[in-house]
Amino acid sequence: MLVMVLVALCVGHYSMDPRDVFGVISAALSGGEIPAGMSNVLLNVRLPRMLAALIVGSALSMSGAVYQGVFRNPLVSPDLLGVSSGACVGAAGAILLGLGMVAQQIMAFCFGLLAVLIALAIPRLVRNSSNLMLVLAGIITSGFMSSVLGVMKFVADPDSQLAAIVFWQMGSLSVVNMGEVVSILPVYIVCAAVMLALSWRINILSFGEVEARTLGMNIKRMRGIIIICASCLTASSVCISGTIGWIGLVIPHLSRLLVGSDHRKMLPVTLLLGGVFLLIVDTIARTFTTMDIPLSIITGLVGAPFYAWLLYKQRARSLS
């Protein structure tokens, strides 16, 4: 991971020697003289972008892992309850209204959570709190949000607004600044800490509702806490990066393959792998061509074959 961080800081249009990178960072930390051009690239562009990649990657994979555990289905992604489609609607709405970057992020975050709250409220209305009902509620919310997004795209100005919406949907870290990273950091730390603290309870939830309840768990409350935390993680990362697919699905599988299903071991590993994976993807995205490639394109191109390979590996293992 440290190697990848260093590589990410060094490479780019303005490539640097690792020694210079250390020089700039130590100078910045000790308050000494900083070579201006280099430090600007490093501290204001690459460092925030690197931190954002680590945070967003780990947040998305961790919430994917947790969703999979709670819904007892390894094929679930963090979008299940409509966080991402909700966030898309929020961001698209802000773009249509011509609001600035900050408002766009806040709206994305709020609409992402709103979508999850709607999905959580539907089972209450029909008085059926089973997992299946929750999944169906998620499909309803995502479907509705997608249609709303469709309407917004339809009315958007095709030259500027539509392009912005589509670009947002494909995910990118190219415009991230330090302020944004700092503003999502508290949400990230709190939610990730709660998940890690509850990781053993997630094991119990993954046995199913009846077993979890007979082991004395208040599953409505526990599931609610965990889903809200996971959704906050997703919403906070999506709001600065746009939607990025595949990570939340693939990385948890990879860590399960490495350390097994026990969430006590698997969640920290997922956190690390997810961060490093997105950092690699983002480094590729900004170095491969002169233009930034949207992240979802790369995660999809890398993730889909990788996922197929993982499934093949798991099959081979279960046969042996």
Added chain:
Amino acid sequence: MSDDSKRAPNMSDDPTQPPPTASECPARPSVASDDPTQPSVASSDPTQPSAASNDPTRMPGPDETLRVEQLSFSYSESREILRDVSFSMSSGDIVSILGPNGSGKTTLLDCIMSLLKPTGGRVLLEGETTDRMGPRDVAQLIGYVPQNIIPSFDYAVIDYVVTGCAPHLKLLERPGPEEYAIADRALESMGIAHLRNDSYARISGGERQQVSIARVLAQRPRIILLDEPTSHLDFGNQARVLSLVKGMAAEGFGIVMTTHNPDQALMLGGKLAVIGRDGSFRFGRTEEVITEPFLRDLYQTDLLLVDVPAAQRSVCVIPKLG
């Protein structure tokens, strides 16, 4: 939680090894009354093993551990699934629940565990109404062995068994060395310590059922509910699981078990609860309730009750097909 830590070391002293044959189990006179209207029996049980004195959880007291009073349940007003179900049991009792498919056996278990809220009547655990207890309080008194299911995610057997300790841990607590020691002893007492690090999804169905029972031992409840513990098991494993059940009762656990096989109820002896097709409920001593006309009526098919001297009991058989 301090009492848990004191309790845990005692487990090693317990003769948790279940007796291999039913004949080694001491016949326990039942304390619970067949008549549910009779008040709770509070007198001390002279047959209670003396080990009970130093371990209150493992050896429940002689008083009624479970009492079901005029319980009824329905999903909709049109169809009542359970009607006027009343019975009580003490530690060491075995209650088999018999009834045709869809009669509400699992529903009754769910109501006892307060997974479902009864539409009428109440359930008392150690004299306390369950609707005033939280899920964790209930789980400290009632353990549940689910039907054989393979989980979606794969865990090591020991990690599965240790989750039995969950009702004794606070929200943010995780199982420590003490809980793992409890889980290890539970595996040992089932004679499956060698499965400790195997994957739960990849052991055989019979082994999985033993692991589930080990987990319920790690839970240290007073009453153990088993939902068709022998379904999907071969003949040998059925016998093994039933002798484990009998052994747990001999140790002082109250056992409530649903089954589709009247023979199993006859083998276990004890009490029998019958939920009829029409929602009627009957409770009594197993050998008194099970008669040929009763079985024919319950299952709507021709059945014989044959006395087998070698087995020292009556055996229920289907005479011939078609």
